[in-house]
Amino acid sequence: MEIAKISVHYFLHLVFPVFIALFFFRQNWKKAYLIMLCTMLVDVDHLLATPMFDSHRCSIGFHPLHSYYAIVVYALGSIFLKGDYRIISVGLLFHMLTDFQDYYCWN
Numbered sequence: 001m002e003i004a005k006i007s008v009h010y011f012l013h014l015v016f017p018v019f020i021a022l023f024f025f026r027q028n029w030k031k032a033y034l035i036m037l038c039t040m041l042v043d044v045d046h047l048l049a050t051p052m053f054d055s056h057r058c059s060i061g062f063h064p065l066h067s068y069y070a071i072v073v074y075a076l077g078s079i080f081l082k083g084d085y086r087i088i089s090v091g092l093l094f095h096m097l098t099d100f101q102d103y104y105c106w107n
C-alpha cells in the first residue's frame with residue numbers, strides 16, 4: 001500500500017505535469033514543465049513545522065503556503081495571470097491537489 005501511495009505521489013509530481021504542459025501550454029511545453037517542477041519548492045514551508053514530515057498530517061490547511069488562502073490565490077492566478085506567472089499558478093494549484101489526494105485518498 002505504501003509503495004502504491006509513493007508511486008502515485010511521484011507520478012503526480014513528476015509525470016503528470018508533462019500532460020498539463022502539453023495540454024495548456026503546448027507552444028512552450030518544455031519550459032512550462034520545468035516551471036511546474038520548480039513549484040515543488042513551495043514545500044519549503046514544511047521546514048517551519050515540527051515534526052518536519054508527518055504522514056498522518058495533511059499539508060493542506062496546515063503549512064502557510066498550503067493554506068486555503070494560498071490556494072485561492074493560486075486559483076485566481078491560474079485564471080487571471082499571463083505567461084510564466086500563469087504557469088507557476090497552475091503548477092502550485094496542481095501541487096495542492098497532489099498533496100490533497102495524498103492525504104484524503106490514502107488515510
Ligand SMILES: [Zn+2]
Nearest residue numbers: 042043059099
Ligand atoms: Zn506540498
